[in-house]
Amino acid sequence: MSHSDYVAADAAWVSPEIFSDSVLYDLEQQRIFGRSWLLLGHVSQLPVPGAFLRTNMGEESVLVTRDRDGEIHAHLNACRHRGFQLCQQDRGVAHSFQCRYHGWVYASHGALLGVPGQATLYYNELDKPRWGLVPVARVDTYKGLIFGNFDPDAPPLSDFLGDMAWYLDIILDRRLGGTELLGPQRWRIAANWKIVAENHCGDEYHVGFAHGSNFPDLPGSMRAAPLPYAREIRPMLGHGVGVNIFPDEMTPEQLLATAGFPRPRHVTDYLLRVQDEIAERLGRQRSHMSIIHGAVWPNFGMVPIVNSLRVIHPKGVGEVEMWAYCLLDRDAPADVKQWLANQTTATFGPAGSFEQDDAGNWSAVTQSSRGAQGRRHPLNLQMGIGHEERSDKFPGELGLTASEINQRGFYL
Amino acid sequence: MNDRSLSRIIAVQQWYYHEARLLDSRRFDLWLQLMDQRVHYRMPSRAYLQQGDAADFSTWSVEREIDVAGSLPLIDDDLDGLRQRVGRLQTGMAWAETPPSITRRLVTNVEILDEDPQGRLSVTSAILLSKVRSGERVIFTAERRDQLIPSDNGFRLLDRYVILDDVVLASGNLSVLF
Numbered sequence: 001m002s003h004s005d006y007v008a009a010d011a012a013w014v015s016p017e018i019f020s021d022s023v024l025y026d027l028e029q030q031r032i033f034g035r036s037w038l039l040l041g042h043v044s045q046l047p048v049p050g051a052f053l054r055t056n057m058g059e060e061s062v063l064v065t066r067d068r069d070g071e072i073h074a075h076l077n078a079c080r081h082r083g084f085q086l087c088q089q090d091r092g093v094a095h096s097f098q099c100r101y102h103g104w105v106y107a108s109h110g111a112l113l114g115v116p117g118q119a120t121l122y123y124n125e126l127d128k129p130r131w132g133l134v135p136v137a138r139v140d141t142y143k144g145l146i147f148g149n150f151d152p153d154a155p156p157l158s159d160f161l162g163d164m165a166w167y168l169d170i171i172l173d174r175r176l177g178g179t180e181l182l183g184p185q186r187w188r189i190a191a192n193w194k195i196v197a198e199n200h201c202g203d204e205y206h207v208g209f210a211h212g213s214n215f216p217d218l219p220g221s222m223r224a225a226p227l228p229y230a231r232e233i234r235p236m237l238g239h240g241v242g243v244n245i246f247p248d249e250m251t252p253e254q255l256l257a258t259a260g261f262p263r264p265r266h267v268t269d270y271l272l273r274v275q276d277e278i279a280e281r282l283g284r285q286r287s288h289m290s291i292i293h294g295a296v297w298p299n300f301g302m303v304p305i306v307n308s309l310r311v312i313h314p315k316g317v318g319e320v321e322m323w324a325y326c327l328l329d330r331d332a333p334a335d336v337k338q339w340l341a342n343q344t345t346a347t348f349g350p351a352g353s354f355e356q357d358d359a360g361n362w363s364a365v366t367q368s369s370r371g372a373q374g375r376r377h378p379l380n381l382q383m384g385i386g387h388e389e390r391s392d393k394f395p396g397e398l399g400l401t402a403s404e405i406n407q408r409g410f411y412l
Numbered sequence: 413m414n415d416r417s418l419s420r421i422i423a424v425q426q427w428y429y430h431e432a433r434l435l436d437s438r439r440f441d442l443w444l445q446l447m448d449q450r451v452h453y454r455m456p457s458r459a460y461l462q463q464g465d466a467a468d469f470s471t472w473s474v475e476r477e478i479d480v481a482g483s484l485p486l487i488d489d490d491l492d493g494l495r496q497r498v499g500r501l502q503t504g505m506a507w508a509e510t511p512p513s514i515t516r517r518l519v520t521n522v523e524i525l526d527e528d529p530q531g532r533l534s535v536t537s538a539i540l541l542s543k544v545r546s547g548e549r550v551i552f553t554a555e556r557r558d559q560l561i562p563s564d565n566g567f568r569l570l571d572r573y574v575i576l577d578d579v580v581l582a583s584g585n586l587s588v589l590f
């Protein structure tokens with residue numbers, strides 16, 4: 001089994017088996033989810049000492065905590081005695097965690113504090129420092145987002161993000177007060193994680209058709225026409241974004257009218273009011289850009305045009321659990337946040353006007369990839385190949401919107 | 413139960429059966445006519461959380477796991493939102509419902525909790541919604557907390573709060589109305 005059995009040298013095709021091969025899936029759990037920086041949450045979700053949340057890294061349950069000193073930790077959510085899942089809640093505040101099986105107690109920084117029968121049953125021979133929770137080897141934050149990595153030898157988070165950070169700043173570094181995260185909405189999809197992740201990374205092609213119900217008046221010929229301001233950009237390392245790049249002469253009013261969906265006056269007013277601050281923080285180029293969609297390798301997807309961030313948790317070779325969040329400027333007024341969160345839900349929540357139609361596509365792809373005949377025939381990923389460009393204004397390689405440049409980057 | 417409250421609960425039940433029949437027969441346009449202009453339709457999300465102080469039973473409550481601060485609802489629509497939701501289903505390109513799901517809504521456990529002087533009713537009910545599509549059946553169960561306003565042909569829906577019994581939705585999406 002080698003990479004070239006599944007993916008062409010230039011990723012112009014991939015084998016459908018990548019969506020159904022369980023041996024490959026097990027390798028991915030070790031080599032991808034065991035070595036990559038994975039999104040755990042946002043600092044706003046751990047507002048006070050003792051705050052905790054439960055999430056997953058690959059198929060592992062992970063407990064993310066803020067200790068008494070304010071430091072953020074992540075540990076495997078498994079008791080070291082018999083392996084019971086220590087924390088049974090999604091989030092909360094606690095300075096210690098007691099296992100329900102036999103009662104071992106751990107501090108929020110992971111140390112084993114005490115066990116029932118320490119003197120009477122263990123004869124004081126239990127070496128407590130050795131039996132703390134298993135730490136996630138590396139934990140770091142990037143502008144509010146918390147990431148973890150199981151690999152102690154992994155490159156630093158900033159190296160892992162590489163040029164993707166330049167684009168992430170467009171959503172994370174708009175304002176001095178930073179951002180906050182609402183959610184998650186959670187739902188299961190009978191699909192392999194990669195078809196979901198590659199869709200976020202680079203599939204602008206499907207929007208006009210799969211989401212056609214949102215643009216009922218669009219003529220058929222326009223459903224796959226290149227968008228005038230949009231580009232797919234591959235910042236390398238498996239990441240991808242689709243961005244709008246607006247001409248310099250466009251005013252903030254014109255820019256807002258072109259990007260995204262119609263908004264009420266109070267939201268437009270807020271977005272205009274913060275334009276100067278954004279331009280000061282990000283510079284002229286990036287204040288004239290917006291991110292439509294994107295993905296941080298391997299499973300952190302986003303649809304920033306409606307403020308949606310999502311983590312695609314693998315749950316076996318043919319299943320994912322989607323965790324969808326709304327990312328907001330922390331200092332935005334409450335009524336602006338309310339409208340924006342509502343927009344996120346109405347479009348990309350599980351009952352959203354876009355999201356509803358995605359699940360079936362990803363399930364159908366996964367289903368086809370299981371057939372003894374069908375899985376032998378490669379799937380086409382050639383759109384825009386050989387037409388990638390570079391620009392001195394933007395890090396990475398550029399393609400048209402649509403182009404499959406980013407999906408190819410995802411698989412290479 | 414006196415005659416008045418008996419006929420009132422029967423009227424509410426009949427209205428729910430009528431509503432369920434409209435949705436099951438995909439007459440979404442007629443269903444929209446049951447809405448009050450000010451309708452608010454909300455489906456909160458739910459979390460696995462501690463029910464208050466573990467040692468003090470009096471603090472335990474289901475409410476603590478619903479609509480928690482910092483959470484996102486699954487649906488939060490006004491009349492415009494509901495109209496768009498229905499309008500999208502009728503474009504012929506809403507693929508999750510084209511071809512449509514075959515649904516059956518069973519409404520039970522109807523209880524009138526309160527009636528204000530204007531006759532506005534606070535009603536709780538349970539719904540079981542079966543959805544069959546692409547050879548798969550999904551079963552949803554939920555509590556619905558409604559505010560109903562009397563009208564010429566029964567009631568109008570002023571407020572609906574749908575508390576799904578799922579924490580992580582088992583279905584790939586939510587393309588049906590409760």
Ligand code: FES
Nearest residue numbers: 079081082099102
């Ligand atoms: S498994 Fe946790 S105390 Fe025994």
Ligand SMILES: [Fe+2]
Nearest residue numbers: 206210354358
């Ligand atoms: Fe999509």
